[in-house]
Amino acid sequence: MSNALYGPVPNVAEQAGYQDPPPRMGFFTDTSVCIGCKACEVACKEWNLVPDDGGPLTGMSYDNTGALGANTWRHVAFIEQQVPARQAVDLGMPGIGAPGAQTAAEPGQDADIRWLMASDVCKHCTHAACLDVCPTGALFRTEFGTVVVQEDICNGCGYCVVACPYGVIDQRKDDGRVFKCTLCYDRIGDGLEPACAKACPTDSIQYGELDVLRARADARLAELRADGEAGARLYGNDPDDGVGGTGAFFLLLDEPEVYGLPPDPVVTTRNLPQIWQRTAMAAGALVVLGVASFLGRRS
Amino acid sequence: MAECHPVGFQWVMEAKARGAKIVHVDPRFTRTSAMADVHVPIRAGSDIAFLGALVNHILTRALDFREYVVAYTNAAAIVTEDFQDTEELDGLFSGFDPESNSYSAHTWRYEGAEAAAAAGQRDPSQTGAEEMAAAGKAAREGGQPETAGSGGPSVPGKPERDETLQHPRCVYQILKRHFARYTPEMVEQVCGISREQFAEVADILTTNSGRERTAAFCYAVGWTQHSVGVQNIRTAAILQQLLGNMGRPGGGIMALRGHASIQGSTDIPTLYNLLPGYIPMPHAHQHQDLESFVAADAGTTGYWGNMAAYTVSLLKSYWGDAASADNDFCFDYLPRLTGDHSTYPTVLAQLEGTCKGYFVVGENPAVGSANGKMQRLGMANLEWLVVRDFTMIESATFWKDGPEIETGELRTEDIGTEVFFLPAASHVEKDGSFTNTQRMLQWHYKAVEPPGDCQSELKFYHELGKRIRAKLAGSNDERDRPVLDLTWDYPEHGPDREPSAEAVLREINGTGPDGAALSSYTALADDGSTACGCWIYCGVFADELNQAARRKPGREQSWVAPEWGWAWPSNRRILYNRASADPDGRPWSERKAYVWWDADAGTWTGHDVPDFVADRPPDYVPPDGARGPDAIGGQDAFIMQSDGKAWLYAPIGLADGPLPTHYEPPESILENPLYGTQHSPARGRIVHPANPLNPDQSEVYPYVFTSYRLTEHHTAGGMTRTLPYLSELQPEMFCEVSPRLAAERGLVNGGWATIVTNRTAIEARVLVTERVRTLRVGDRKVEQVGLPYHWGVNGITVGDSSNDLVHVTLDPNSHIQGKVGTCDIRPGRRPTGPALLEYVEGYRRRAGIASEA
Ligand code: SF4
């Protein structure tokens, strides 16, 4: 079942009509080295003039912006976990137990804690449902293969909001227009890296050519696995996944759900051709019905 | 470190990527802990017990780097038989005077350096220095450690040594006896750290030290904020000496300062008792002339022996042509100390009415200093107050919206303080330098003009000086000469006539007889032919170039990167790097090669600027009676120390003992398990009705609290609580408690809590988190309450200040406040208005310490 709305695409920009486009650019967010400083959140807002919309303390660890949204284009999640205690005298790498393991433990002795931090962002999907459903053309694919929304064209219909399988794109409360990460389209065109990647002190956010990043991520994963980090995995790097792989992908230390990410995202427009077929059939049936009713009335 | 210095932490992450083990010791589990291989939760205020046990672990197993220890530390030095240790005196050292709560260091001295009691005293000013001088008795030989700068205070002559380390009175054996009771079992009893975890840390530390490997300690200034703050760091220094981790790449002790250029603010000091380059401020009664001022050091060995040259050059830079040999180079013009004028005694003086005016610059004492109430009451009792800051900080508005206005303790109409608020330029709005913890100066250029009336410090003080001088012009009064004779002719540029920051840097660097910029402090003379604003910075403008502005990328130069910025002294990146080579001058190992002796060339060489006399061979033995740098032997790696050795044991210079000793914090839930002496006997007590202490082991205040910072906010919040993007990231004051404490007191995550001490009560939102561990300390469970200290009444995000809970008790060496106390915590918000006072008083009554009516 392969169509232009699903499956691997070797060159998204070319498919979108660019001739000889530059290499596809993306983010590799290696959450294993994220220190949760939130410099990415702040740098993003500074550069893109995103308004603050903070509320009161959430009580959710050190996360007070909650989730990605119209006014949070980078979002750092903080996940506190209890994990089984390490062998204290084992000088090897910390052997983290089963992912997400929750052990009720006696204080201070029998359990360790782990604090996962991860900077989430728009995935810049190979098959971007948001873009596919956008009726105004406000959302478009750039020559770098990224997905950008133009705020002066968006009419606030909100179709994309329900289409995005990750819950990324979001409307502003005032006029309903949608906003999300642009992968700093106005910077990368000038050869600069996006603001978040520039600000990240530990290179948790890496920007570059997607192919290069994917290779680097594979190597990093192998390294972590060799160090005993059993829960380490890549997320979004697979062109065969439900969205054709993402332009912004992640190295996670636990199940995606732990980070609030959908485990198996599928582009919501995957079945669009069939849907249209069925819709056409249904519409046809309606027309028949309508005509019949007219006929009926006349009769 | 990740929490407070996320940008610097990238290097820790880099080290980790190369296989370094990261151990994080902290009462709370922070962003640093999240990245560490091992997090060790510790009871706040028990650091010396933990570190002391590591010392003991090394000594009992003979895991010290023996060759290094014998050659480069004072382990072999023999101490007089008058010395008595805490082992003999149940927690006291010999020389303690219970009347003045202070030590005489006389008995701590080296054998063979008998004159120690009379000298080694660059600055006798401690609390009560005046009485001391008047009484004519040297009650406190221990000068202030910070006046010793990059070296220790001087000892005359060199001590007797036993290089076998067997002599019962040699430092090594004293150390062994002193730390013998610091066992892993004791760590469990005192710190709440399990024996297994202790063993793990001890293994990591010792296996990563030696010829092939080095380990570094990084601490944030929270470690210094204890009544034993200096001794906390001293214990780390003892470990690093025993393990051979000083003066070598990858070793050292890194103080992560609280602000961007705090290192710079001690080098070119904002401290009351220092002149630039750690030259002490002269004392009114002791230092009548230049000769007596430099005398204590002029006779000593090592680089402090050239103090006269540094001081005369400083005087020449201040007073130019007016300073000549005939008038003692205007030494008389320098202000004099008459006692302890550090922050907290100054606040007491405000409360007493003797301090009438106050400059608050880049600081927010109403929120950022311990016992905020004392600070605000002090400022409310001034005649005038000048606040220079970016935003309307609480220290500028306490008179109308401070907590005491709410409770009725102060009434706006009764406060006579005239408050001047002057807006300040930020670092991007002016040229200047930052000096970081590596002593490296990095220049920054103005990016934008300061908005409105905002001014740089440079502009402000230059202008203030010009106006004062204009007012005094033509005066014949002798006392106006120091101001009128100042060299104050800085070039100005731009529409706002901004003084040139580079011209100031050049003046700091110093000039020679020909007026050209000097390239090294070794060129400074004591005859008035050179001028230098800060001798340790000499060379920062070598070749008439701003060396601090160099930005050659790391990939274009050696791994030491000497062409990035400039580090004092003489662009050295690692101090005491002679110790990176063995006594014969060969690298300890290829892996850790850094600086070594090139016998053919007859010179020290290597990756860094050698921190040694360039052509002094390793086998050089100074002749008897040698002075100054001539007295540095070929193996005296610690050249700023007058005996050339790193000090495991401090025979002089500390106010609270020659060796670190665990005492309970001034407010504690425990009886000291180690000694009969409960608290540091020499701690600085601040006695005032606004500064009462909770009784020890009180059931009314059963929990430990400590304060700290968050990544999202900066210190007292003036720079961050006013910014929307940072405020939304940490929008409210909160406290952190363990699930067990939450259950015990009925605290709900996201709800409110009131935290109570004898000083006051504050409210905060609650985070219930496993990151705050319940500690098993001996057979009891200890709960700690974590409190960020960023909040105050102004800004976008507002909240109670945790510093209002903190009592003022000082480290006797550095006069810094502590940050550990005891408290109670209850669910719900605190009472407001006068009811708050009654609430706190109720606690006092229950604790049996009710205030007098
Ligand atoms: S993550 Fe959502 S908003 Fe981003 S490109 Fe994919 S579908 Fe569009």
Ligand code: SF4
């Ligand atoms: S800037 Fe980097 S380290 Fe900091 S929170 Fe973002 S991803 Fe993590």
